[in-house]
Amino acid sequence: MEGTKPKAGCPRAAGRVGESGMEGALVWLIYQRAPGVGRRRMAQLMRTYPDPEVAWRLGKAELAAVRGFRPDIVEALLAVRKSAEARRDAERELERARRAGLRVLCYGTRGYPERLAEIPVPPPVLYQYGPWEPDGRPVVAIVGTRRPTAYGLAVAEQLGRELAQLGAVVVSGMARGIDTEAHRGALEAGGTSVAVLGGGADVCYPQESAALYRQMRETGAILSEQPPGTAPRPENFPERNRIITGLSHGVILVEAGERSGTLITAAHAIEQDRDLFVVPGPVTSPLSRGLYKYVRDGAGLAVSAAQVLEDLGFLPSAEGPLHFTPRGLTELEQRVLGWMGSAPWWPGDLAESSGLPLPEVQACLTMLEIRSAVRRLPDGQYIRIG
Numbered sequence: 001m002e003g004t005k006p007k008a009g010c011p012r013a014a015g016r017v018g019e020s021g022m023e024g025a026l027v028w029l030i031y032q033r034a035p036g037v038g039r040r041r042m043a044q045l046m047r048t049y050p051d052p053e054v055a056w057r058l059g060k061a062e063l064a065a066v067r068g069f070r071p072d073i074v075e076a077l078l079a080v081r082k083s084a085e086a087r088r089d090a091e092r093e094l095e096r097a098r099r100a101g102l103r104v105l106c107y108g109t110r111g112y113p114e115r116l117a118e119i120p121v122p123p124p125v126l127y128q129y130g131p132w133e134p135d136g137r138p139v140v141a142i143v144g145t146r147r148p149t150a151y152g153l154a155v156a157e158q159l160g161r162e163l164a165q166l167g168a169v170v171v172s173g174m175a176r177g178i179d180t181e182a183h184r185g186a187l188e189a190g191g192t193s194v195a196v197l198g199g200g201a202d203v204c205y206p207q208e209s210a211a212l213y214r215q216m217r218e219t220g221a222i223l224s225e226q227p228p229g230t231a232p233r234p235e236n237f238p239e240r241n242r243i244i245t246g247l248s249h250g251v252i253l254v255e256a257g258e259r260s261g262t263l264i265t266a267a268h269a270i271e272q273d274r275d276l277f278v279v280p281g282p283v284t285s286p287l288s289r290g291l292y293k294y295v296r297d298g299a300g301l302a303v304s305a306a307q308v309l310e311d312l313g314f315l316p317s318a319e320g321p322l323h324f325t326p327r328g329l330t331e332l333e334q335r336v337l338g339w340m341g342s343a344p345w346w347p348g349d350l351a352e353s354s355g356l357p358l359p360e361v362q363a364c365l366t367m368l369e370i371r372s373a374v375r376r377l378p379d380g381q382y383i384r385i386g
Helices: 021-031 039-048 051-058 060-064 071-081 084-098 150-165 180-188 207-219 236-247 262-271 288-295 305-312 331-340 347-356 360-371
Strands: 103-106 127-128 139-144 169-172 194-198 221-224 252-256 277-278 312-316 323-325 374-376 380-385
Touching: 021 039, 021 051, 021 071, 021 103, 039 288, 060 071, 139 150, 139 236, 139 262, 139 305, 150 169, 150 180, 150 194, 150 252, 150 305, 150 380, 169 180, 169 236, 180 194, 180 207, 180 236, 194 207, 194 236, 236 262, 252 262, 252 305, 262 277, 262 288, 277 288, 277 305, 305 312, 305 374, 331 347, 331 360, 331 380, 347 360, 360 374, 360 380
Parallel strands: 139 169, 139 252, 169 194, 194 221, 252 277
Antiparallel strands: 103 127, 127 221, 312 323, 374 380
16 A cells, blocks of 8 residues: 555554555454454455455445355444544554554555465454564474473473574464573574564563563564553463464474463464474373373474474475475475575576476476465566465
8 A cells, every 4th residue: 555645535544654554454453343343253354355445445235245244243344434433542552553663564465474364363463573574484383381391491492492593483472481492492593583472562571581572572573463552461362372373384382281271372273274293291291191182183293393394394495595395296396496495586597597498397387386385476487485
């Protein structure tokens, strides 16, 4: 929407628009305030009409055609668009974000993480501190109990460190215990770590993790769907977990009791079709017993960072960094992906550089696009995607 003149009736937020996503965010924030419109109905609306400006202009018949939208829901959405109070509340929320220096990520606009947009219930708006953006590197979540054993703490730190050393981004929730050690390991290795909070992104919790919070804010990211200034509340953490898994290619579980919140994270990972890994532990430990059911149901074991990345399908390209490689590729497809690295390629240039006939390269790129391993750009070039 940046650089275009707003049409009559399209909401404008206070503060900057365009790259910040504030203008589109205002649409979703107003709609969220409609009575009876919960997360799943919002998700259905966003999937059907991902452009917030288009969604704002929907008529009664178009809203009624969205799956699951009863007449009362349609009326509530139409009414909230005219509500001065709902608009003021949404504008105040975005103004608080602006004053806090938060970046606003809006579903359906530039900058919103692609993998997160694909989950069943993506957050309409995210608030972010930090420079991190998804860039093709593997993203791995490490989660676990707040009351770990010394073994669990050591493994979380080691996996975080090893993953960072191999070029992966480590995501967790900055909770006490396993989360904190995973972040610490990644940061001490000089890597990138991302924390998804249950309160506002501008609220550091727990306070004893202030140093980690500051470091991630400077070098990685602090994310939250909660409005700025929101104190951490128990009811926010289960929903927060779906964002942790949604950002990730794979999720590692490190110690969790049979009633641990980590099991909610595992459920989100399964719903989102993320690969699940379990750190093996003593069968006599209650913190291990809560996780073995996932191994029985097909989860992998997390023995080392290299093994996890290999199981996820990440392989070093010819240029060095790790990239996602779908399972079941032919030898030719793997070879072409290896040559591509991170830069966009014309098919002819790729054929010349790889020494392969142009028709083979073109056919291979078509298959890789079908497998979501590459994307064709508007100018006809192809780029590898993570």
